[in-house]
Amino acid sequence: MDDLAHAQEAMAAVLADLAASDWHLPSPCEGWEVGTVVRHLVTGDRAFVTSLGGTAYDLPAIALQVDAIPLGELPAAYDAGAVALHEALTTAEPGTAYPTGIGPMPPAAIAELRTIESLVHGWDVARGTGRALEVDEAVAERAIAHSLALMDRLPPDRTPFGPPQPVPDDAPAMARLVALLGRAV
Template identity: 40%
Template sequence: MTAPVLAPLTAALDGATQLVAAVAPEEWGRPTPCAEWTVRQLVGHLVGGNRMTARVLRGEPLPPLDQLGRRDPADQLGDDPAGAHRGSAEELLAAFGLPGVLDRAHTVPAGTLPGPALVHLRTVETLVHGWDLARATGRRVPFPDDLVEPELAFSAGLLGRLPAGRSPFGPSQPVAGDAPAVDRLAALLGRTPG
């Protein structure tokens, strides 16, 4: 049985998995709203983040911080990008489901966080990069407002607590107040919905 706190992450991962599965062979090299990444690198980043978080949750050591991010994110995908993404999502959910994981704090590159906050971080990461992927490939974003609104509130609160110069996101961008929640989340984290 899935813990209720994992339901939003599960839904976000399902939507992202659908987006990744729909990427056509000629779309993997397309640019994304993340200026430094192609579609393949963006998906590799998601896969790498899922795998890294699962390692942390299982109590396995991470490489030294100065080693993280040195490889091309696309290296995570092998010959089956959709399978790599699906497998990393399953691995992440299994790790969050381990006994006691949600009751403990875990240290990831962003800091030491309680289990539920780490669920939020992975959910936000999946939603925003899912938005990036949908934009890059011209597909509909599969995340309903009721899934995104709590993550938008979480992200707004988190941004207010980050030390100056420590944000991994671009400056927030203007967006209409009645825009879909996922567009407002993307704008909050530096994207330009248009």
């Protein structure tokens, strides 16, 4: 939970600094503008809150709701989603597997996945807008380990990330994380 909170706070700091002109800038996610990346994060948090409530989520319906949020209101929607996700994770039964798009997952694994999403897409938003995502090196190192484990769980037909990109072994952990998940650093 601490790593998730750290990742969400880092993302929120980037969002707090965005100008109206930043929302339509391209991000490192091919074909996605900055606003699209943020909508993806808000949609994901809402989906997992639903899941942690014991209900399988309807991702297209959630995405439609999030698409209706004006761009300038996305930072507040992200913050509200982070709070709701934190509350859902802290009240979820630790031994229960909840429905997700990659199969049933316990709360700890959901927290790890959302940490990775916040870090990598936070980096996307920061990079797309010429900002830095301030992340503790140890948090990013743990996200690398969790990413490798999650990649092993993905069904063969699921490829939510691009192929790993080259990066020096001694690069900062955030650079190695985003490269692992298909970003050119």
